[in-house]
Amino acid sequence: MKYGKKYAESIKSYDKTKLYDLSDAIDVVLSTAKANFDESIEFHTKLGVDPKQADQQVRGVIVLPNGTGKTARVLVIAKGDKADIAQQAGADYVGAEDIVAKIQKDNWFEFDVVITTPDMMGVVGRIGKLLGPKGLMPNPKSGTVTMDVEKAIKDVKAGKVEYRLDKTAVIHCTIGKKSFGKEKLIENYQALLDAIIKAKPASAKGQYIKSITVASTMGPGVKVANKNA
Numbered sequence: 001m002k003y004g005k006k007y008a009e010s011i012k013s014y015d016k017t018k019l020y021d022l023s024d025a026i027d028v029v030l031s032t033a034k035a036n037f038d039e040s041i042e043f044h045t046k047l048g049v050d051p052k053q054a055d056q057q058v059r060g061v062i063v064l065p066n067g068t069g070k071t072a073r074v075l076v077i078a079k080g081d082k083a084d085i086a087q088q089a090g091a092d093y094v095g096a097e098d099i100v101a102k103i104q105k106d107n108w109f110e111f112d113v114v115i116t117t118p119d120m121m122g123v124v125g126r127i128g129k130l131l132g133p134k135g136l137m138p139n140p141k142s143g144t145v146t147m148d149v150e151k152a153i154k155d156v157k158a159g160k161v162e163y164r165l166d167k168t169a170v171i172h173c174t175i176g177k178k179s180f181g182k183e184k185l186i187e188n189y190q191a192l193l194d195a196i197i198k199a200k201p202a203s204a205k206g207q208y209i210k211s212i213t214v215a216s217t218m219g220p221g222v223k224v225a226n227k228n229a
Contacts, residue, residue, distance in 0.1 A: 019225035022189065025214055026182050033178045033216035040069070040174045040217045041185055043192060046210040051165045055203045058171065059164040061142050062195045066184040067159025069177035074156055075099065075111035077120050077138075082149050089150040090157060091115070096123065103127050109134065115144045115152045163196060169210075171196060178216060189214070193226075 014020075014028045026041075033039040049056040075093040076086035077100065086094045093099065093111060100123055102108045114131060116124050116138045124131075124138060131137040138144040142162045146152050163171050175188040193212070200208050213221040 014222065016220065016223070019223050021225055022186060023182070025222045025224045026185050026189070028222045029214050029216055029219060030178060030182065030185075032219040032222075035216075035218040038069070039178045039219070041176050041178060041180070042215050042217070043171075043173045043175045043189060044213045044215070044221070045171050045193075045196065046212075047165065047169050047171065047196075047204075048207045048210050049165070049169055049201060049204045051167055051169050053203070056201045057165060058196065058199050058201065059141060059162070060195055060199050061155075061160055061162045062192060063155050064159045064161060064175065064188040065191050066176060066180060066188050068161060068174050069159075069180060070174070072112040072156050073110065074153055075114050076149055076153065077114065077116040077124055078149060079117075079120065082117050082147070086115070086149045086153060089153040091149075091153050096120065100124065100127055103130060109136075111136075113144065113156050114138050115146070115149055115156070117147055117149065118145055121145060161192070163192065163199075175214075 013032060020028060029041060047058060049058060051057070073092045074090075076083070076091040077096060078086055078094065079096050083094050083096070095102075104127060114124070114136050121138070128137055140146070143152055143155065143160070161173050163173050165171060173192055175192060176185050197208070209226050212224040212226050214224055215221040
């Protein structure tokens with residue numbers, strides 16, 4: 001793969017084989033975020049679990065102390081009082097069968113998160129095959145299937161992120177933007193890592209946190225020394 005000039009310069013500016021302590025790792029990531037936009041800062045961790053085993057899944061949600069730097073567009077699928085509450089709580093879009101039909105017919109996906117009430121899951125199920133592959137299907141575990149739509153909306157707007165294993169036992173999350181600065185990024189990093197550690201499956205054996213890497217959107221990965229393995 002051929003990399004751009006800025007990326008090549010960044011690779012030469014640090015030791016990519018070294019395990020950096022968190023403070024130094026964030027310094028390196030910020031110094032290598034050289035794009036002409038406010039790059040996101042990403043967190044990637046490889047876990048010592050088997051994602052094929054149902055009892056070794058790692059999944060949860062957390063509201064990051066300093067948010068993500070991105071304002072999520074929220075779609076609420078609800079009726080009656082819950083739809084009214086969703087409008088008042090700041091949902092970007094609110095609907096029921098009408099909005100499900102719009103997604104089906106128009107391939108409309110101008111939203112980042114879908115929140116619904118339990119009674120509407122039958123309706124939402126009609127578009128499960130469309131939402132699922134995009135990671136948009138509401139789920140009680142992520143707090144997006146709930147009767148308390150107001151809290152769900154506020155959490156999402158405040159910077160709630162969902163973490164979950166992929167097929168290779170890696171969790172990928174955004175912990176903020178370059179503009180956050182070092183201190184806020186470290187706070188978000190630690191909050192996310194603590195949540196993942198607390199979510200360790202009882203059946204997981206051996207080393208749980210195999211590796212952690214942080215990177216900016218366009219920059220190279222920096223390995224972080226982890227004391228909580």
